[in-house]
Amino acid sequence: MRAFIFPGQGSQAVGMGKALADASPVAREVFGEVDEALGQHLFRLMIDGPADELTLTQNAQPAIMANAIATLRVLEREGNVRLADTADFVAGHSLGEYSALCAAQAFDLSTTAHLLKLRGLAMQAAVPVGEGAMAALLGADLDKAHAIAAAAVEAVAADTGQTLVCTVANDNDPSQVVLSGHRAPVERAVALAKDMGAKRGVLLPVSAPFHCPLMQPAADAMAAALTDAHVAAPLVPVYANVHAAPIAAPDAIRTALVDQVTGMVRWRESVLAMVEAGVTQFVEFGGKVLSPMVKRIAPDAEAISVVTMDDVEALLAKI
Structure with missing residues (x-):
């Protein structure tokens, strides 16, 4: 069994998506659609920077999603692959859950871009700069x-x-x-x-303390936005961050995405649950962040990162 997984914030970098767009009109189409949906030159920012502007939460979140979905679409369209026939589950880390839902067609691309732009702005506005912090415990x-x-x-x-x-x-x-x-x-x-x-x-x-109770104003903003957003049943179940379990009903997806803003990202448990469900191969689209985590969680699982056209072609040879 196979899971398609999608990275979260921190995986952005100036130049992201450029090589893929140069090589594939499918990727260019995705980046153009996101630009049009947001009314901004996000792809130009992804290619040229500056890095501090790309790192702003309201830019990084839709940019990371666009890069991941562009990579997936290249696989699907140029490799003649259907997600529903190739993946048993999808999952994403934090904002990557939106990418996973877009990949599984619970959200269309334009809706996903709009929701992530709003999410980024709302998360940044929830706590004044300097009042919050995050730390990694190694x-x-x-x-x-x-x-x-x-x-x-x-x-x-x-x-x-x-x-x-x-x-x-x-x-x-x-x-x-x-x-x-x-x-x-x-x-x-x-x-x-x-x-x-x-x-x-x-x-x-x-720039803000994500996934903690201080994010409640952002959760409220996302609750309002998701009430109005069209959510379809995903092609395959998505492992929700806050449950570390698969969900598929549109109302459950809305609730999980709201709870996710203040709740813990249960990535370790999600990977273990997918392994328990039979997943032996994890394919990360648009980044190289989650694959090393997967190997630390489940050393016997195969973890593949797909970022370039060469990566797409290598994956096609495996599926």
Whole structure:
């Protein structure tokens, strides 16, 4: 069995999609459709930068999606491949869940681009710049990460009398868990990490504290947007981040996407659940971020990254 998987924020880079667009009119069509839907020259920004503008959440999210879907469409159209015949499940990391839903035709491309633009803007606006932070705990499993987060909140409360937020945002793989919340306890968690058994803690260069309760205003914005958005039943089930389980009903998809804004990305559990369901091959479209995580979670699984035309052709030889 095979799962198609789609990367999240952090996989963007200036130049993304250029080689694919140069090689394939199918890819150019996808980038043009996203530009038209958003009314901006997003693909030009993807190719030329500047990097700081591409990294803005409202640009990075639709750009990463466009690159992933362009790669998939090249496989489908030029390789004469149907997703429903080739993949048993789809899944994506954070914003990648929208890419997965687009791939499985639960959303059309224009709707996906609009939703991700709104999601990026709403997430950025939810917490004033500087008030929140995120940190990766390396060499820490989920239980250890929860303990470090709780200790950081207690330490800051003891110092200041304030009970602030620091929670697990991403359970990525057995050796990497990400925390999110108010800056003070997240920074304290980094300081506590090594003494509490993690290899180390590292503050992440992000502009907002994603996937924590501070994102509630963004969740409310997405709830309103998704109420009005057309959601079809996906061609194959999607493993939802917040459930680490497959969903297919449109209303369940809407609810999961809203809950995902403040909830933990259960990527490690999602991969394990797909393996338990029989998946032996994971194919990542448009990035090389999730494939190494898959190998750390499920060493016996095959993990393939598809970014270039050569990658597309290599995958076609396997399916």
